[in-house]
Amino acid sequence: MGFFEHLAGGFAVALSASNLFYCAIGAILGTAIGVLPGLGPPATIALLLPVTFKMDPVSAVIMLSGIFYGAMYGGSTTSILLNIPGEAASVVTCLDGYKMARNGRAGAALGISALGSFIAGSLSVLGISILAPTLASFALKFGPPEYFCLVLLGLMMAVYLSEESILKGLMMGLLGLLLGTIGLDPVSGSQRFTFGVSRLTDGVDFVVMVMGLFGLAEILCNLEAPENREIFKTALKGLLPTRQDWRQCWASVVRGSALGFFIGVLPGGGAIISSFAAYAVEKRLSKHPERFGNGAIEGVAAPEAANNAASTSSFIPLLTLGIPGNASIAMIFVALMIHGIRPGPLLLQEHPDLFWGVIASMYIGNIMLLGLNLPLIGFWVRMLKVPYQYLAVVVVVVCVIGAYSVNNSTWDVGMMVFFGVVGYLLRKFAFPASPFILAMILGPMLEKTLQQSLIASGGDFLTFLNRPISASLLVAAGFLMLTPAAKQIWKKCRSLQGG
Amino acid sequence: MRKPGQIVAGLCFLAIGIGFTVGAVRLQIGVPTEPQPGFFPFWDGVILIALSAVFLFQAWGGRAGESHAFGRLGGPAVVVLALVLYVATMETVGYLITTALLSAAVLKVLETKPRVLVLMSLILAVASYLIFDRLLGVTLPPGLLAVFG
Incomplete structure (x- = not known):
């Protein structure tokens, strides 16, 4: 079967009544959590995972994916109207979006944000449709050494691209690897670090941990100083950008889409970095960089396009290599595993309905999101007027029920509270959570492939360098780690020469 | 400026690294040709101990990076x-x-x-x-x- 036949098959799956329903639910929930500060996509996906246990796996992934990319659409609304990003990926949209709102152009900012997101999301889905099958067939050549180096590179990327220091990122990554070893040894099957607690035999529950780290921790941080949200009052007129607006920013949307797509494909890359990178590129390319930060429409269009393109393309490493690139995608990885589906290069052959169905649902989801975000903008703005205390208490109760429903046990609620406190402290000391989450989920794969490689090569560590693909991946990982150190040495040498 | 919180955080990481390393030794480490259950956590723990020591050194010198102030607790x-x-x-x-x-x-x-x-x-x-x-x-x-x- 060719590409178009596969895609047509995917549309047949995605257009079934139940999948359309779940796609719509995902898009609506995604927009809602994007609009409301306090609960991000990883925690929402974790909270909804138990609900998906009885669902068809294709429908489950379609809904969870909709939440993830839908949040990128919704996140811009609070950035533009409140100067508070609903999502971390929309932080940079505050800079010019809020200024546009203050200049009486809130409608245009929201409009270009939704349309730019739609264009970027659609282009990115097209990119996935073309690139993913090629990458999956290439990945079939991978053996344990290649997989080991690929996972290592993914983790190094997560550390390198985390907003905090590389040292803190590495420490968090190692902590994740160590916590990932709790439970059964993937090779021998013997128990490790369970201390006789039977609940720990299956390891630390990932879903419960994410609810604590991302859901409860966020609420605890906000309880320190309850925020005073003030919606910028303006008439939301002229949601469709003018011709002049389009002339000014069409190239920014295209550039943002392309940049976001490629950053999203990288393991560890994602919507946050791509939005900042797109903003920086636009500012640098502009003939009037002084307009940025004062309400430049390109400053809204490019990052919004980039974060949507990246959120879509970050499905590529998951669907083709079995490597989740960020915390939200890691939750979808967990959802697939719960349904007995192993993401990776064989997914395309073993579950083509899921692979192509999810991709086709993204086309449909983007159209739904455009419909949800432009005509219903008034509804989302009204939702922002819900007092924060109501939102906070609902999140706490939903976290509690979500954790309890995983195994119908208060042990999991206790673990969620524990990780909530840990997440709160990690935020205070600026330790990044992403490397920790990814290391915990990829740790067992890293360990298994390391042991398989060593046993097969008779304990020869050079096996990783003797194979061209694994050697290239290892060199890339090493380069990422050494670059910051080299930069510091270079700076020191220059300051010594200067002084 | 030296931040006591960062030092405490570094000590926590160090303690976790030591705990897992000791636990891994008890599980048996093995050799590369025949790795035992403790092999992977042992080396992770050793690297975490080394990095925690570097972090503590930086924190002591007030160079451990940013941290956010606690509000009303x-x-x-x-x-x-x-x-x-x-x-x-x-x-x-x-x-x-x-x-x-x-x-x-x-x-x-x-x-x-x-x-x-x-x-x-x-x-x-x-x-x-x-x-x-x-x-x-x-x-x-x-x-x-x-x-x-």
Whole structure:
């Protein structure tokens, strides 16, 4: 079967009544959590995972994916109207979006944000449709050494691209690897670090941990100083950008889409970095960089396009290599595993309905999101007027029920509270959570492939360098780690020469 | 400037690294040709110890990077305490009563008016029970209310 036949098959799956329903639910929930500060996509996906246990796996992934990319659409609304990003990926949209709102152009900012997101999301889905099958067939050549180096590179990327220091990122990554070893040894099957607690035999529950780290921790941080949200009052007129607006920013949307797509494909890359990178590129390319930060429409269009393109393309490493690139995608990885589906290069052959169905649902989801975000903008703005205390208490109760429903046990609620406190402290000391989450989920794969490689090569560590693909991946990982150190040495040498 | 919090964080990481390394030795490490269950955690632990030492060195010199100042700690402390009590009593007292009390604690911290606090806590406990227990089939503990069937 060719590409178009596969895609047509995917549309047949995605257009079934139940999948359309779940796609719509995902898009609506995604927009809602994007609009409301306090609960991000990883925690929402974790909270909804138990609900998906009885669902068809294709429908489950379609809904969870909709939440993830839908949040990128919704996140811009609070950035533009409140100067508070609903999502971390929309932080940079505050800079010019809020200024546009203050200049009486809130409608245009929201409009270009939704349309730019739609264009970027659609282009990115097209990119996935073309690139993913090629990458999956290439990945079939991978053996344990290649997989080991690929996972290592993914983790190094997560550390390198985390907003905090590389040292803190590495420490968090190692902590994740160590916590990932709790439970059964993937090779021998013997128990490790369970201390006789039977609940720990299956390891630390990932879903419960994410609810604590991302859901409860966020609420605890906000309880320190309850925020005073003030919606910028303006008439939301002229949601469709003018011709002049389009002339000014069409190239920014295209550039943002392309940049976001490629950053999203990288393991560890994602919507946050791509939005900042797109903003920086636009500012640098502009003939009037002084307009940025004062309400430049390109400053809204490019990052919004980039974060949507990246959120879509970050499905590529998951669907083709079995490597989740960020915390939200890691939750979808967990959802697939719960349904007995192993993401990776064989997914395309073993579950083509899921692979192509999810991709086709993204086309449909983007159209739904455009419909949800432009005509219903008034509804989302009204939702922002819900007092924060109501939102906070609902999140706490939903976290509690979500954790309890995983195994119908208060042990999991206790673990969620524990990780909530840990997440709160990690935020205070600026330790990044992403490397920790990814290391915990990829740790067992890293360990298994390391042991398989060593046993097969008779304990020869050079096996990783003797194979061209694994050697290239290892060199890339090493380069990422050494670059910051080299930069510091270079700076020191220059300051010594200067002084 | 030296930040004691960063030093404490570094010491925690160091302790975790040492704990896992010692535990891995007890599990047996093995050799590369025949790795044992302790092999992977041992080397992870060793690297974590080394990095924690570097971090502590930096923290001591005031170069451990950014950290965010703590605000009013009363709110988070009350909610965490309420959650601990919730976990301890949920099975015996039951979902409805404990959830109403937990909600009240969170709303109190957020300075909600008493009448709204009571109403909101009750509505949330009952609504979440109906949605999750009755509609979605999550079996929530009835506790003391089990006598009413």
